[in-house]
Amino acid sequence: MQINQIVHANMLEFTETLPENSIDLIIADGPYAVTNQYWDKIKSIQTYNLNLIKIFGKILKNGGSLYLFGKHDAIDFIDYSPFLKLNTRIIWYQPSRLAQGRNNFTDNYDVIYYFSKGKTDTFNLDDIRVPQLVELIHRKRCENVPSVKNGKFNKTRFNPNGKNPGNVWGDIKQLTYKSKELLDRKLLNTIQKPEKLMERLIKASSRPGDIVYDPFLGTGTSLKVAAELGRNVIGCESDEYMINTAYKRLKSVVKDLDINYEYSESLSDKSTIRA
């Protein structure tokens, strides 16, 4: 298997070529079935995701992780349990999303479904701690409450390095047109994700030297961060404009980056976001 390469292909075709039990971490920010992008027009996102979970389950190493992005119902009524274990649903909360709802509560979060192949063998909590939001004096007082001090949690201490971020993340903002890292305004909202978001996933679930695979590469955010953190990378992207954008972004960060066009021919010639 060639690492440090990005491949212009349909990920369904390319993923099949990866060896079983070879990948440490997969970050899959693909179709949500809610936009008008040609690649997002999926009849049943649940059936689509079940197939992804199945094929990702094959290539992940035992203990490896998958983060699958989607909406609140992206894995409803499907049985993924023969393939991967769902550890939690991370709610990526975006309080500043425009409140355009009239007949329902505005949809202001995405879900990142966190799976592992069996019991995860990597969860680097110390690398992803976030600041405690309570004052030191209050923390000390909590530790001294008799029910804490004398109860079964009497060893609990506030960690000076911060706490577990939990599974509702409101501290990482969606990119705006003012964000320095935004490559192009056309990529706002549904496409380019913040580096900080990818950083938390990668730091939590991989180690330097591990292999991170992004089958829906987009602009390459995940692999840029992964490479900066010393991980090896493999990416796949079907859109010509996107893969070229990702290549430009990644080539200074990823040592010996290769771009592979071996599978391009079987792709249809659609690309909605052109430079």
Ligand SMILES: C[S@@+](CC[C@H](N)C(=O)[O-])C[C@H]1O[C@@H](n2cnc3c(N)ncnc32)[C@H](O)[C@@H]1O
């Ligand atoms: C939401 S974007 C990913 C954005 C990325 N996380 C970033 O930060 O730039 C999804 C990408 O998946 C690609 N895509 C969708 N279906 C695909 C498929 N079957 N094979 C390969 N790429 C696909 C789209 O072209 C799009 O660029």
